Amino acid sequence: MPKKNKLFRFRAPFHLVKRNDMRWWQALLFRLGAVVVGLLLMCLVLWIMVNANPAAVFSNLVSGCFGSQRRTWVTFRKMALLLGVGLALIPAFRMRFWNLGGNGQILMGDLAAIMCMYFCGAAGWPNWAIILLMIPSAILAGAIWGVIPAIFKAFFNTNESLFTLMMNYIAAGLVTIFLGAVVTSGSGTLPMQEAGHFVSIGGNDYLLVILIIAAVLAFIYVYLRFSKHGYELEVVGDSENTAKYIGINVRWSVVRTMALSGALCGLIGLLLAGAMDYTITADSAQNMGFTAIMVAWLAKFDPFAMLGTSFLIAFLDNGMASGVQRAFGITNNSIGQIVIGIVYFCIIAVEFFINYRIRRNHPTLDVSVNAEKGGK
Amino acid sequence: MTETRLPYLDLEHISKSFGPVHANQDISLKVFPGEILALLGENGSGKTTLMNMLSGIYRPDSGSIFVLGELATINSPKDAYAYHIGMIHQHFKLIEVFTSLENILLGVPHNKKEKNNPDSYDKGSAKDAKKLVTKICQKYGFQLDLDKKVYDMSVSEKQTLEIVKTLYRGADILILDEPTAVLTPLETERLFRVMRNMKEDGKSIIIITHKLNEVLAISDRVAVLRKGECIGSVNTKDTNELALTEMMVGKKVELKIDRDEPIHPTPRLEVENLCCRNEFGREVLHSVSFTANSGEILGIAGISGSGQKELLEAIAGLQRTSQGDIYYNDYDDSEERIDLKSKSAAQIRNLGVRLAFVPEDRLGMGLVGDMDLIDNMMLRSYRSGKTQFVDRNAPAALADQVVKELNVSTPSLHTSVRKLSGGNVQKVLVGREIASSPKVLMVAYPTRGLDINSSYMIYHLLNEQKKIGAAVIYVGEDLDVLLALSDRILVLGDGEVRGILDARKTNKSEVGLLMTKQQSAPKEEQEGAAHA
Numbered sequence: 001m002p003k004k005n006k007l008f009r010f011r012a013p014f015h016l017v018k019r020n021d022m023r024w025w026q027a028l029l030f031r032l033g034a035v036v037v038g039l040l041l042m043c044l045v046l047w048i049m050v051n052a053n054p055a056a057v058f059s060n061l062v063s064g065c066f067g068s069q070r071r072t073w074v075t076f077r078k079m080a081l082l083l084g085v086g087l088a089l090i091p092a093f094r095m096r097f098w099n100l101g102g103n104g105q106i107l108m109g110d111l112a113a114i115m116c117m118y119f120c121g122a123a124g125w126p127n128w129a130i131i132l133l134m135i136p137s138a139i140l141a142g143a144i145w146g147v148i149p150a151i152f153k154a155f156f157n158t159n160e161s162l163f164t165l166m167m168n169y170i171a172a173g174l175v176t177i178f179l180g181a182v183v184t185s186g187s188g189t190l191p192m193q194e195a196g197h198f199v200s201i202g203g204n205d206y207l208l209v210i211l212i213i214a215a216v217l218a219f220i221y222v223y224l225r226f227s228k229h230g231y232e233l234e235v236v237g238d239s240e241n242t243a244k245y246i247g248i249n250v251r252w253s254v255v256r257t258m259a260l261s262g263a264l265c266g267l268i269g270l271l272l273a274g275a276m277d278y279t280i281t282a283d284s285a286q287n288m289g290f291t292a293i294m295v296a297w298l299a300k301f302d303p304f305a306m307l308g309t310s311f312l313i314a315f316l317d318n319g320m321a322s323g324v325q326r327a328f329g330i331t332n333n334s335i336g337q338i339v340i341g342i343v344y345f346c347i348i349a350v351e352f353f354i355n356y357r358i359r360r361n362h363p364t365l366d367v368s369v370n371a372e373k374g375g376k
Numbered sequence: 377m378t379e380t381r382l383p384y385l386d387l388e389h390i391s392k393s394f395g396p397v398h399a400n401q402d403i404s405l406k407v408f409p410g411e412i413l414a415l416l417g418e419n420g421s422g423k424t425t426l427m428n429m430l431s432g433i434y435r436p437d438s439g440s441i442f443v444l445g446e447l448a449t450i451n452s453p454k455d456a457y458a459y460h461i462g463m464i465h466q467h468f469k470l471i472e473v474f475t476s477l478e479n480i481l482l483g484v485p486h487n488k489k490e491k492n493n494p495d496s497y498d499k500g501s502a503k504d505a506k507k508l509v510t511k512i513c514q515k516y517g518f519q520l521d522l523d524k525k526v527y528d529m530s531v532s533e534k535q536t537l538e539i540v541k542t543l544y545r546g547a548d549i550l551i552l553d554e555p556t557a558v559l560t561p562l563e564t565e566r567l568f569r570v571m572r573n574m575k576e577d578g579k580s581i582i583i584i585t586h587k588l589n590e591v592l593a594i595s596d597r598v599a600v601l602r603k604g605e606c607i608g609s610v611n612t613k614d615t616n617e618l619a620l621t622e623m624m625v626g627k628k629v630e631l632k633i634d635r636d637e638p639i640h641p642t643p644r645l646e647v648e649n650l651c652c653r654n655e656f657g658r659e660v661l662h663s664v665s666f667t668a669n670s671g672e673i674l675g676i677a678g679i680s681g682s683g684q685k686e687l688l689e690a691i692a693g694l695q696r697t698s699q700g701d702i703y704y705n706d707y708d709d710s711e712e713r714i715d716l717k718s719k720s721a722a723q724i725r726n727l728g729v730r731l732a733f734v735p736e737d738r739l740g741m742g743l744v745g746d747m748d749l750i751d752n753m754m755l756r757s758y759r760s761g762k763t764q765f766v767d768r769n770a771p772a773a774l775a776d777q778v779v780k781e782l783n784v785s786t787p788s789l790h791t792s793v794r795k796l797s798g799g800n801v802q803k804v805l806v807g808r809e810i811a812s813s814p815k816v817l818m819v820a821y822p823t824r825g826l827d828i829n830s831s832y833m834i835y836h837l838l839n840e841q842k843k844i845g846a847a848v849i850y851v852g853e854d855l856d857v858l859l860a861l862s863d864r865i866l867v868l869g870d871g872e873v874r875g876i877l878d879a880r881k882t883n884k885s886e887v888g889l890l891m892t893k894q895q896s897a898p899k900e901e902q903e904g905a906a907h908a
Contacts, residue, residue, distance in 0.1 A: 247722030
């Protein structure tokens with residue numbers, strides 16, 4: 001009879017068990033817990049770095065977001081914009097088309113709108129006519145920027161992540177070229193345009209953006225859940241072969257979905273141009289195309305869950321920038337971002353604990369003890 | 377078996393639950409040295425769960441495992457090897473870009489050679505491993521090319537590699553999880569020869585399988601599991617197919633496939649000189665001609681990779697054809713012959729051709745794994761209605777009907793099909809395809825991986841479709857079933873029609889001979905690997 005095999009001696013002290021039994025509210029509690037742990041870790045780091053009192057960090061975080069009526073509106077508008085970009089991305093993401101080009105698509109929409117404002121404004125068009133031209137141009141520009149990589153993906157099977165990413169740089173380059181052509185002053189910045197401003201609802205400059213995004217939210221929810229297109233794109237995302245088997249035109253689905261994705265990004269660019277900035281730089285998209293990827297992933301591509309994730313990210317960003325950093329004299333924005341990153345890490349890490357349970361490996365005897373309990 | 381012998385492996389009161397599901401309940405089982413134990417049970421009866429506990433992938437909730445009389449703790453596959461237990465999984469665990477030898481060596485640490493002992497080897501070194509592996513191969517009669525990359529291997533070669541790897545790591549008890557599911561009859565015979573050699577050498581083997589004839593052919597003892605409980609074990613020589621089925625299912629089962637005479641067969645699908653090239657430009661179908669009649673089941677036999685998949689996909693509009701025609705006639709509706717050649721699946725549908733297709737790859741082609749039952753039912757019907765919105769009411773009713781009529785076990789209609797077991801996935805797919813009341817029904821390996829009850833239910837469903845006048849094309853691998861179910865059998869070999877036989881008059885050896893005639897073996901095997 002063989003002796004015990006000596007080849008393998010190491011024994012791990014624990015093992016992982018997949019969980020299937022977690023309820024939605026338990027998962028929610030886990031995620032909230034992760035936010036709390038993340039915030040505490042953040043306080044710890046700030047305490048070490050700038051000797052910040054944790055209570056003061058919290059109060060500044062809140063006051064940075066909601067300290068004044070204006071700040072509250074700014075926070076909610078930021079949340080709405082992030083949500084809007086996230087909503088633009090999820091049709092593509094659900095099709096497993098990894099659109100990393102949100103920035104470029106926003107920027108192209110922005111650029112198209114600004115060009116309308118600049119040239120038509122100079123030509124003396126009435127405001128309403130300029131706005132009527134801005135809307136389709138911005139949406140079309142975003143859609144084109146989304147469709148180009150989709151066509152290459154559909155017909156030549158190029159990698160969409162790289163392609164969309166590169167398109168961001170081209171878009172930024174185009175903005176720089178435009179600025180170089182029209183800005184004659186030495187500063188290199190385009191002055192705020194006077195023509196083509198969107199209306200403010202009841203004197204409130206923020207409400208328009210928020211309402212438009214709310215409409216987009218409703219549209220995307222219905223599109224994904226109840227429309228034939230939404231159903232098709234999900235089939236394509238799960239299995240291209242099944243899509244072909246059932247007679248779905250896969251190429252057309254890819255192109256169509258990316259046109260939608262790009263068009264919605266273009267809409268965000270339009271809002272940046274016509275309702276917020278009235279000018280453009282190569283950084284106008286503020287990396288929202290990337291931040292919104294996080295909004296979408298954390299919410300597992302669920303439009304309504306994205307309300308929560310976009311709020312969280314807007315809250316942390318604004319609270320850090322206009323609250324904590326100001327209060328503790330942190331002038332370097334990167335430090336604020338790194339500290340926020342701690343919270344994100346915790347949120348991402350908790351997914352592991354939602355999916356798996358860690359169990360200790362018992363020494364040999366425990367199994368037989370269990371046997372006595374469990375057996376007859 | 378005399379109970380006085382010391383069992384190699386002794387499982388006592390093993391239980392394991394996944395949430396509310398009791399996968400194994402109080403199972404006790406013994407395995408003796410030098411015996412082949414067949415573990416028999418329907419889908420979801422807990423066979424694989426039990427074996428995964430032996431190989432260290434799961435841990436039992438309660439109960440104990442004794443190896444050679446000693447209490448064993450198996451927390452990982454490494455621990456399992458320490459107890460000389462090795463498992464060959466249904467889905468192979470090999471590194472595709474490595475050679476056989478590299479796969480065998482992976483994770484085996486070096487050990488010190490004893491000086492002056494020519495029989496002492498360093499198991500971790502490639503040079504010594506080569507010698508040792510060659511020895512193992514000679515001893516048991518394996519054929520294995522040590523320098524071949526895994527991606528170049530056929531399914532059967534990969535399996536051989538898995539077994540040799542397990543033996544090299546010192547396993548004395550081998551667990552084979554449905555090893556014959558992917559093998560041709562010839563390869564199965566070869567495997568059984570090797571298994572007998574290993575048994576003679578004193579190794580114990582546990583084989584998990586559904587196929588009763590194989591159980592009777594290879595095993596010494598059979599243990600039957602039903603719904604997570606061990607119903608009992610019997611000596612193979614004291615039992616027969618019917619008795620085993622009864623133990624497995626828990627009630628008497630009729631192992632008979634009905635075959636009525638076709639009613640008014642008229643040509644429904646006429647395939648003429650169909651030629652087809654695969655993406656690498658190799659001819660996979662060569663001048664295939666046949667007619668499928670209404671009210672008839674046409675069986676297609678052939679070694680896997682002989683062009684069955686391409687033939688069905690060409691008819692369904694999923695495969696580009698280079699030559700030939702496919703005509704569809706529906707004399708009930710019109711006199712018109714419709715040419716399906718070079719039409720896409722969507723075009724064929726829009727022509728009003730009622731063609732249903734149950735592809736081989738259920739989750740990869742027929743269904744959407746992450747969608748629930750209702751949305752999967754909707755795949756065929758979601759286009760109906762003039763609005764841009766989908767209607768989920770009719771698919772929900774259909775899903776409910778399929779679940780009830782075909783006994784699909786699912787927690788709810790909102791469960792994603794990926795979470796269902798193989799048999800239930802197949803029932804969902806077949807149910808949906810039949811619900812479209814097809815004129816032509818094509819099924820590829822519909823009972824692969826299904827238990828007896830489900831298999832016979834599928835045969836019954838095919839017979840029903842035949843009765844109401846559908847032309848059924850059945851691609852199968854089990855010749856016994858093909859002979860019992862079909863009216864005519866078309867034998868494919870190397871992409872050519874080797875013959876069309878009357879299933880009532882032919883026999884297994886005639887079909888088998890046609891299948892293997894003029895076949896260049898290595899090429900065939902590669903085809904098998906490519907499609908696996």
